[in-house]
Each structure stands twice: as structure tokens, then as C-alpha cells.
Amino acid sequence: MTPERPEREIPDSMGPAAPTATYRLQLQPEFPFAAAEAAVPYLASLGVSHLHLSPVLEAVPGSAHGYDVVDHTRVREELGGERGLRSLARTAREHGLGLVVDIVPNHMAMAPRHNRPLWEVLREGPESPYARWFDIDWDAQGGRVLLPVLGGRLGTELDRFKVDGDVLRYYDHEFPLREGTRDLPLPRLLDAQWYRPVWWRLARTELNYRRFFSISELVGVRVEDPEVFAATHGKILELLADGVFEGLRVDHPDGLADPDAYLRRLHEASGGRWTVVEKILADGEPLPAAWPVAGTTGYDALRHVDGLFTDPAGAAELLGVYRRFASPPADLGGSWEATVRRAAYQVLTHELATESGRLTRVAARLCARSDEPGLRDHAPWALGTALRELLVRVGVYRPYQSTDASTVVTAEAAAEARAVFTVPEEAHAVDVVRDLVLGRYGDGPEHAEFRARFAQTSSALRAKSVEDTAFYRYVPLLSANEVGGAPGAPAVSPDDFHAYCARLQRDWPGTGTALSTHDTKRSADVRAALSVLTQCPDRWDGLLAEVTPRDAADVPDPQTAWAAWQTVFGLGPADPDRVRGALLKHVREAGLHTAWTEQDPAYEAAVAAFVTAGPCGEPGRHVAALRAELAPHVRANVLGAALVHLTMPGVPDVYQGTEDEYLALVDPDNREPFAPPRPSPPRSSAPGTAASAETAGIPEKAALTTAALRLRARRPDVFGSTATYAPLAAEGPRAAHCVAFVRSGEVLSAVTRLSSRLTDGGGWRDTCLALPAGRWTDLLVPGRRFTGRVRVADLFERSPVALLERTGDDTPADRATHG
Template sequence: MTPPIATYRLQLQPAFPFAAAEEALPYLAGLGVSHLHLSPVLEAVPGSTHGYDVTDHTTVRRELGGEAGLRRLAAKARESGLGLVLDIVPNHMSASARHNRPLWEVLRAGPSSPYASWFDIDWAAGDGRVLLPVLAGPLGTEADRMTVEGDVLRYGETRFPLREGTAHLPMAELLDAQWYRLGWWRLARTELNYRRFFTISDLIGLRVEDEDVFAATHAKVLELLHDGVVDGLRIDHPDGLADPEAYLRRLNTATGGRWTVVEKILTGDEHLPADWQVAGTTGYDALRHIDGLFTDPSGTSQLHSLYRQFTGVDDDLGGQWEPTVRKAAYRVLTHDLAAETEHLVRLARRICAAGGPELRDHAPWALRLALRELLVRVPVYRPYRVGAASVLPASAAAAAKAAFTVAEESAAVDVVRDLALGLLGDGDGPDSEATPDPDRERFRARFAQTSSALHAKSVEDAAFYRYTPLLSVNEVGGDPARPSVEPAEFHAFCSRLARDWPATGTVLSTHDTKRSAEVRARIAVLSECPDRWAALLDRVAGVPAPDPHLAWVAWQTSVGLGGAAETERIGGALLKAAREAALHTGWTEQDAAYEKALSDFVAAGPGGQQASAVREFAQETEDAARANSLGAALLHLTMPGVPELYQGTEAEYTALVDPDNRRPVPFDPAALADPGDKLGVTLAALRLRRELPEVFGPASSHAPLTARGPRAAHCVAFCRAEQVVTAVTRLSLRLAESGGWTGTELVLPDGVWADVLTPGRRFSGAVELDKLFAQRPVALLRRVAPEEGEGPG
């Protein structure tokens, strides 16, 4: 199908169902997007505000309006010239047996259930039973709260099926007779024996690599596609699947090649695998390249020195990026993902026991150590079948072996690496082509799946909260070790997208970003004025904080909100940050005294009277923040790819990490008639995309334009298909301090160019940038016929 022109993400929930989305159609159609991107719509846990906890793949969620409501929304959207894109969740579903019928049947009938193949359950590890870590305390203290009602076991509001013929047994015997073991929730860390999403035991992994499971879990979505209700798909977390490449091939065939993007987070210089049958990613790679343009490399270095001095953090606890990531990874593997690590150890032991003599003397502790040392050295989310050896090169194995004191025992590293890469054995073992061993394929897949969970938890959910010199660069897909992006690198990225992935998704804000684009734009200004930031810290130093690291994060967060004294929002974000960092408190080991001190600090500082100091700072740097915001928005809307707007971000939108970023937003068509600064730029760009789809479509080119003069580095500009020119200002505060655009100009391609944002202005040839940017720090130009022009502006 033809790719969308632009998509608009709506966060559906019981408080914002299909009917509410229908009411927003006049506004969204007027905005200029072509498709609504709906968060998951299949049946989910009652009350879920996100929908990623799917309970039934055959039913459209009743709380949203059911299938009739979805089809009505699609029909009304079509009347308004809009299509629908669905977010689907192939990797996992809710682990609530009460609401998940396939899981209920597995718990009732055990391995013989026809649904047993749906889930990655290691029955042997649990002595033939599934651990369900749902109890508030140890079994001995919770058993008295359990009752039997017919063939159901009740524990509070939770229900579980009883194995046939066991309902009459005394409670202790009854519990032992089930296909599951009810356990204290804290046991999940070390004893869980089913695959889950990251470290969330409430979400159980699905085996969509099984053809029957794929068919059962995708039938309704495919029906909606084939009926024309839905036009495209967004695939949640493909890295969690056993075989993403094969899944995407099967999906592409089943959908007939519909436009599909994947939530694949690329790390550093990693590229999307060329053989994936998708249009591209959801766009976090674009976010990093755009944001990096507005981050000053010299200022970030100065900020880092100030940060080290202010916080006094150690290198591996926030002082340096790589050591911080490595230490966090070790903690996640031995703490949060201990059960996943042990599953890999069991698989490796079984493979070694069945292998040749060269495999049989690797002790469990050696295999465990080898696994840990290799997993922490995977530089990307996960290795794939193609190119896996480059992700785990021999140098990584050599570094892993350094953890062993006896060289001979370090041979376990070679075994684990070979298994992780799916390498064949010597021809006489179970991994030879003649006698393939399913355990080896399971190990390769589970190693990759664990790698993706480790990367997400150790980087995004730990290191991003520990290493915080500049919060704006600590975003999904970001690289704090390389916070800045030069224009040449940005243009190379855009040219590669235009060549290889022209219909990929691009984003600036999503339901998963830790800070909205506006918040990041304000914080990024700190990289241009570290001295002013230091002065602000001195001014607010009178408010005692639980620790200096938290104070640093708190005041940057306050800057991102423009100094708004919103105690609840700031406090919620800081509490989440402190728990994710797990340095003083955590999700499972909460320190009440520390969290009370955090709350008191927010109330007295960023949420109290000291907010006025931040507001003054924000006002002084407002022009620079505006330039960052408008520049990022215009680049996003005109660069190669399909831009997605997260709800509310078409205008100025300040939001912190979820649930703050999932608040409802207004959809007032009247706002389009008199748009503000950012909304005006968004409207102009989107309407131009709709009017000139060929200029921004898959066959369009991206041609960098280079300014000339003393301030040339402060301009980023390009031409699309020789018809549209985008030009933005970068590092505008440094530019102003150096005297402005004096003597700097942009040479436009031949012809006459009309200013789309300020009608009536025309340009041609070499344009002085102080004139081009006279009204605003960005410009969007359209080629016009000479007779339409009124001469150069």
C-alpha cells in the first residue's frame, strides 16, 4: 500500500474510547495527518490505560466500544479522509489467568493443554508446575486467605482453575496437586519459569514462532486489515520474539505487504536488518539524530565536569557512561533477570551433558559466569541470525574470559558464545546438521531475548537515571556517550533513509519517551550555557535535597517544565527516577525515609518558592528553547520518512515520563483557525505534505544545502525533490552570543522560492540568513513559477 503521509498517535483507554476518537476527527482531519495510529485495541485487562496487557486476541476491547465501535470509527475516519494504523503486541499477553483464557486452560490441564504451546514454560524447572508469583507474602501466611468455589481457587479477587479431581482435597494437598505453584511475588526474581516481558511478571511471553499460535493471535487483526478497517501496523517490541525475521516475513505475507513499522530501537551505528520485510522503524533513530543537532558538544563537556563536581558520583554509579551501563547490567542480570539467567544455565548444562566429551566438564558456575560476562558485552539490544558474530566478536569473548582465574575453565565462554551465535558443532554432536538439537535453537533464541531485556533494563531503566549530566539526551534510542550530532551526520542519516527506508517512521515524542520534545528542547539549552546553569544551581542551593544527584535531576526537570511549580508531576517523575536508578530506593526495596525526603524537597524546591528562580531562567532562555522546539518539529515533518505526532505534540506540549505523558489532550477544531507558534509550523508542514505527496514520498530525494559565512554551522538546511526547502537554526543561544548571522547566507537551488510560513515573502539565489529567519528561527520554502513570484525577498 501507499505509505501514510503522516500519522497521529491516540492513547485509547476506557476514559478515551473509540467514540471519543470519533469526536476528535474534525480536528485531526483539519490538522493534515492521513492516518490515526491507535494504541492496542484487542481485549485487555479491565481498566488498563495502555492495552499492552492483551487477554483475548479474538475480540476488540469492549471497554473501548467493541468491534462495532472500531468499525464505526474507521468508517467515519474514511469519510474525513483518514485511515487507521493499529499497534499490535505479538510478544506477550496478560498473565492474569482470570482474564486470559488460554493461560487458564494451561493452568487447569498442564502440559497436555492444547494451549501449552502458546507460552515459553520450563515445566522441568518447576518440578512440573508453573510458578505464579502473585501472593502478597509467603505461602504460609497467605494460605488462610484462599477458598475453593466449585472448580475455582480464590485468593482475594484473583481466581485460578483447579486441576480436575482436586477440588475436594484439603487446602495444603490441593495446592500441591495443581499444575501451578502459588508463590510470594518476590520469588519471581529467582524462580520464575515462564518467559515474561522484561521483568514484568504480569505479562507472559507468547510463542508466535509457532504457526498455530501466530494464526490464533493474528486472525482478528488480519480480518480488520482485509476488511479495510485498518491500513497498517505498528509492531510492539519485536526483539522479544524468538525469531523476529521469520515473524515479519510471515506477517508481511499474511497482510499482503501492508505498511508496517517495528518498534526496533537501534543502538549507536546499528542499522535495521536489511532483510526485514517492513517499511522501517517507529522512529527512535530519527529522534536521536534530530535532538543531537540541538545539543552543543562543547557545552556538554563542560556540563559533565560540573555534574561530576556537583554530585560527587563514582565512575560506575553515574560518573562515566560506559562504566555506569556495565555496572547496571551486572546488577540487572544478578538481581532482576536472575531467573532468566538460570534458565539459560539449565539449557547450557543440558546441551553440554548431551554433547561430546569436550562439552561435559563445564561446571554450572562457569557457564553462569560466561553467560553474564558475554551478555553484558552485547552492545546492541540483541544479536540476530545474520551478523551475530559481529555483535559478539572474538574480542568480546576474550574480555569475558578475563573474569576467570583458571584459564582452562574460561573455555565455558567459547561454548556459550558458540551457542548464542547458533554455530554448528563438529559434526558428531547434537548441533550437527545431521542431528539438530532443539535445545540449541532454544538457547540461541533465549539468549537473544534475554539480551534485549537486559539492554532495556540496564540502559533505559537504570543507566539513564544514574548518568544525568544532560537529561535531554537520555531518551529511548539515545546515546549519552555521543550526545551531539553534526549537520553532516544528520544529512548522511537522512540520505540513507531516503535510499534504504523511505517509508520508515519518524518521531519526536511517543507514549514511551521519558520527556516530551518541548521538555527536551528546554533542557538542551543548558548545553549552550553551562555557566548560567551553574549560577542557577547556586541560587537554589538553599533547599536541602536527599542527595546531590537527585537535586541535579530535579532542577533540570524543573527547567524542562519552564519552572512550573507542579509538585505532583515533578514529584512523580522524580520518584520514578529514583526507583529506576535503584541507588537509594527501588521498586521492590523501597526506602520510606528517602522517599519522604524526596517529597519534602520537591515541595520546598522545584514545586515551591524556588520555582520562581527556574521560571526566570526559563524566560531568559525562552528564545533558544523556542528555536530548538520549532527546529526539531520542522525537521521531523519534512525529512525522509513518515512522521508521527503523539497526541498533543502538534502544539507546545510539556510532559514527563508516563503516566504524565498519557494525560488527555483537547481536540478543538477552533484552535486550527488561529494557531500558535508551533501549531502554525505543524499545520503548514502537514498541509504541504498532503498537497505534494510525491515530494515527501518514497521516491523523493534529500539534498543537503550548506550555508556559507562565519555562522554557517548554525544552519541546517535541505531540499526535498527539488521542490521544498527546509532551513532551521541550531544552537541559537551560542549564535546570539557570537553576534548573530552577520555575513552568513544560504544559497537556494535555482528558481523562485515562496515562504510557506509567512505568505508573501519570496527568495532566490543567495539569501542572507538574518532575513530568512527574520520572523522565526525556521523557514519552509516552496518552489514557485517565476510569474507567481514578486522578486527576491
């Protein structure tokens, strides 16, 4: 792991321009600019400073997310076009709000009929002026772009093609015809194009364009080219210059050839606007200090906040219960490290086989052409093996130009990789590959290409093997299986949490923080409920023994059953369709019994039947009963996480609807169109949106959120780049259950940690919290004021959390009463 970074110099543009808080809106045709504009008065009343919009550029028609961009020069018409966006910006400004927008530099939609630059490349080939846009390996596939769109092998699909003028059609796909080929017989016509339509299954091994992870429908864009950068960022930069946008969120910078250079160019072009990057940091990994950004989008904060409310001893006990119940092999869900390694091997040789193959070809070509004797005479298979063994041992997403690659591709990893070879002389390929990654053989164009492709492949491998595979195989505690999470060590001690916050305030005071996003697999409130199980693993063990006998014939497999029971515990009473959808996605991602590309209909039917009859059937009542008994502790976790998130260092991003109780599973459940609360009850509640007043188990969450956000808006100096962060330790027998900190000596946040353990131990007893000097007013319970040394039981008398503001100096009478 990379060592602790020295103190970072904070650019001036990272300070005053930072928002005080953002509110994420997931735009889509069912929630366009006009709907967002109508919600502005309500959103402004919450206390946020900026609305955080999902991508707004032209996307594939009907897209529910907007990350499949097809035209960087136009604002999306389905959302209301540029006129609608500018109208939203004006209305937001009238209510004191700015706009922050999500941009997608890494990829575009592989949809030729909507993507004009791609259309021109397919029509004109490598001589097209747009050929430089896309990362296509023209040396492979006979100089033609492989298009994996056919439902079967070409021979069985020929009669589905239609020639319509200069357009080739295949069902709803459209492709341009190369000039002079429209009158050729179909087989010859297909052979004459700059592209090759093939069976979709060939994408795994034959694809010759860079894509987003393993999604062939998203083609990589070469924004490292200055002309491509200018063309793909012109409209966004224009909207920034016009004041429509005031900040940026950069999607997936790890997919780029050189994130360092890209972010420098973006920083200069945007005039140093507040920018955060969707960078997933491993546990202990620092954000590159050289990046001219305010910080990340907040998954590292999510991990630390969630971990604070996870009991380490109970998590270990829960792991033992899980292993007894599910009996998973170590590399298929029984051990976190072994599960990740097994998944990495599988992803690299299956889903990313084409990326692995291209990287091996680059390495072999570089070695064959090199003047360095040490690079000669290495067989492609040896280089490929070395690459595979090093890639699966990369413990973070990727190395960067501005950081030491030897801390990512380590000497220890190289030693392990060499041990795989049976002939020591052939194991030298490992050293060759590592030295190429570390830049020890020169810095020519081919060397730079190799390093970039290694890093890009590494990031795709990490995302697919960890987030999209291992998270669905290793499932003792589902709340830990979140983007940026550390399922093998889910708990974070108060000391570690405070140290993390101190580093944020020192190095990245304008960073984003988040608890729920459009990509979280479970919303914060679902995770908060699940983490309670670490405080009572014995009760969970007993419940499972009651609802799932080990010899039950209707259980598809015990790992899936475990995940299903935890899902309904975290979610609470829910529509069975939502749970079935989430569990089917779960088992396909896990890839143990069925998969997205190799589905087992019988197994999936068994999973659906089990969910209906078990977790969502009569046995599910037992889960609901346990959740009801633990409701006070769920409430403590939900409110505690919310308050910590909203008052810790950084800029909190509030996902749509999460200001109230918000119970949602993975997309599409958590991407339902936003429905602002109605001004008077009863309030409706669609799946995935904030719960209604009648069903909300934690009705005070909205009040807490609004109080904290309005406080941030009213006193930005207390929370901004020049603010301070100081832990505040309780004293007494139950001190470990109170986590408190003070911002700039003016605002105090205190939360209850592990409340179930606290109750089992007899409550707070004589535990006290010595407040800093001054009079402190409770912002959550009107009329309460504190000074001096306060009994924690009194502080948390009405709520498991407290938000206090210093409103004056204490008096001698106060000191006599509370001292």
C-alpha cells in the same frame, strides 16, 4: 558495531502504500473509539493521512494502555467493541483518513480469570492444547507454573484462599482447579494443581515462564509456532482484509524467539501492508536489511533530531559541572559506559536472575547431551559466568538469524570475559558459549533454543539496564536520556545528521519517525528546552550554586537534586504533584537509594519534601527566571526540531497533542486522555496535554505543524519513496548555525541551530544561503518569496525556522535582485 550495510532493495509494498503522516492516539476507557471518532474532523484538518491507534484487542479491564492483552479474538469492549472500531474507521475514511494499529505479539497479561488460554493451561497443565502458547519451562518447579502473587510466604497466606466450586480465589485473583481436586484439604489442594502460588519476591529467581522484561504480570507468547501465530493474529488480519486497518506497528519484536521469521510470516499474512517495528537501534546499528518492514517506529530519528540541537562542546562542559556538583562514582553515574556495565551486572543477577538461570540450564543441558567433545565437562557455574560476562558486553539489543552474530557477541567481548576467570582452562566456557551463540556447534532444536533464549535475555537485559536503570543514574543532560538515545555522546553534527537522512531516504524511505511517543520519558518540547543548557553550562552552574548550597540539609542526594532542577527547567511552571511523581519514579528506577521492590519510605519522603520546597517552591522561581531569559532559544529548538521531524525522510508520527506546545514527563503524565483543541479560545489544558493559548510559550508551533503536514498531504511525491534528500550548506561566518535541506528539489527546510551561541557570537552577520533555482514561497510567513542568494538574517527575520516551497521559475529580474 555492525558495519555499514549495502544498499537495500525496497519492496514495492513499502512505497505507495506508506502513509504521508500518522497521528498517534492513546486509547483508553476515558478516550474510547467514540471519542476518537468525534476528533476525526479536527485530526483530518491537520493534514495527517492516518490515525495511529494504540492496541485495540481485549485487555485487562481498566487498562490505560492496552498492552496487557487477554483475548486476541475480540476488539476491546471498554473502547466500544468491534462496532465502535468499525464506526471509527468509516468516519475516518469519510474524512480521507486511514487507520494504523499497534499490535502486541510478544506477550499477554498474566491474568488467568481474563485470559482463557492461560486459564486452560493452569487447569490442564502441559497437556492443554493451549500449552504451546506460552513459553513455560515444565522441567522446572516440579512441572508446575510458578505464580508470584502472594503478599507473603504461603504459610502466612493460607487463610486468604477460598475455594468456590472449581475456582480458587486469593483476594481478587482467581485460578482454575484441576479436575478432581476441589474437595481436597487446602494444603493438598494447592499441591495438586498445575501451578504453585508463591510469595511475589520469588519471581526474581524461581519463575519458570518467559515474561516481558522483568514484569511478571506479562507472560511471553510463542508466536513462532504457526498455530499460535494464526490464533493470535486472526482478528487483526481480518480487520486488515476488511479495510478497517491499513498498516501495523509491531510492539517489541526483540522479545520474540525469531523476529526474522515472525516478520516474514506477518508480511505474507498481511499482504505486505505498511509495517513499522518498535526496534531500538544503538548508535551506528543498522536495522536488519532482510526484514520485510518499512522501518522502525522512529526512536533512531528522535536521537538524531535531538542531537542536532545539542552543543557538543557545551555538553562536555555540562558533564564537568554535573560531576563537580553530584560527585557520582564512575560506575554509579559518573561515566556512561561504566554506569551501563554496572547496571547490566546488577539487572542480570537481580531482576533477570530467573532468565539468567534458565539460560544457564539450557546451556548445561545442551553441553551434557552433546556429541561434540568440545562441549563436554563444563560446570554449570562456569557456563553461567561466561553467559553473564558475554551478555553484559552486548552493545546492542540482540543478534538476529539474518545478521552476523559475531558483530554482536564480539571477539573483543570474549577476550574480556575470559579475563574474569582465574583458571585459564575454565575460561574455555566463554568460547563454548560464544560458539553456541554463533551456531558453530550445529543447528539442532536445542542449539536453536539456546540461541533464541540468549537473544531474548540479551534484549531484556539491554532494556532494563540502559533504559530503566542507567538513564536514571547518569543524568548530566536529561534530554539525552531517551529511548534509543546515546547519553555518552548526545550531540549529532549537521554532517552526521545529513548522512543519516540520506541513508533513510535510500534504504528505509517509509520508516516511521517520532519525537514524542507514549513511552518517551520527556516530551520533545521538554527535551528541546533542556538541550539549551548545553549552550550555557556556565549559567546553569551559577544557578545551581544559588539555589542548592552544597551543605543544604534538605537535599536528599546531589544526583537527585540535579535531576529535579533540570526537570523543572525543562517542564516550566508545573503542578508539584506531577514533578513529585516523576522524581519518585526516577529514584526508584535508579535503584541507588530506593527501588520499586525495596522502597525506603524515609528517603522517598525526603525527595518529595525537597521537590516541594526547592524546585517547586520559592527557589524554583530562579529556575523559571532563567528559562524565561532563554525562551527565544527554547523556541528555536522546539520549532527547529518540529520542522526537521516533519520534513525529513520517513513518515512522521505526531503524538497526541504535540501539534501544539506539549510539556509532559514520563507516563502516566504523557498518557493523559487526549483532549482535542476547542474551536475557540480559551482552550483548556490538562496535565500532559497541549498548553492553552494563554500559557503557550511557542504559539506558532501549531501553525508550523499544520503547514508541514498539509504540504506532505498535498505533495506526497516530494516526500515519499521516490523522493530525494539533499543538504543545503549556508555560506559565511555563522554558517554552522543554519541547517537546511531540500526535498526533491521542491521543498526547502531551514532551521537555526544553537541559537544562544549564535547570539553570543554577534548574530548572523553576512551569512547567506544560496537557494536552488526557482521562486520559493514561505509557507509559514504569508507574502514572503525568495530567489537566489538570501541573507540568512532575512530568511529568519520573523522566525528561527523557514519552510519554503518552490512555486515557479525565477525571472531575470529576480536574478538581478537576489543573485
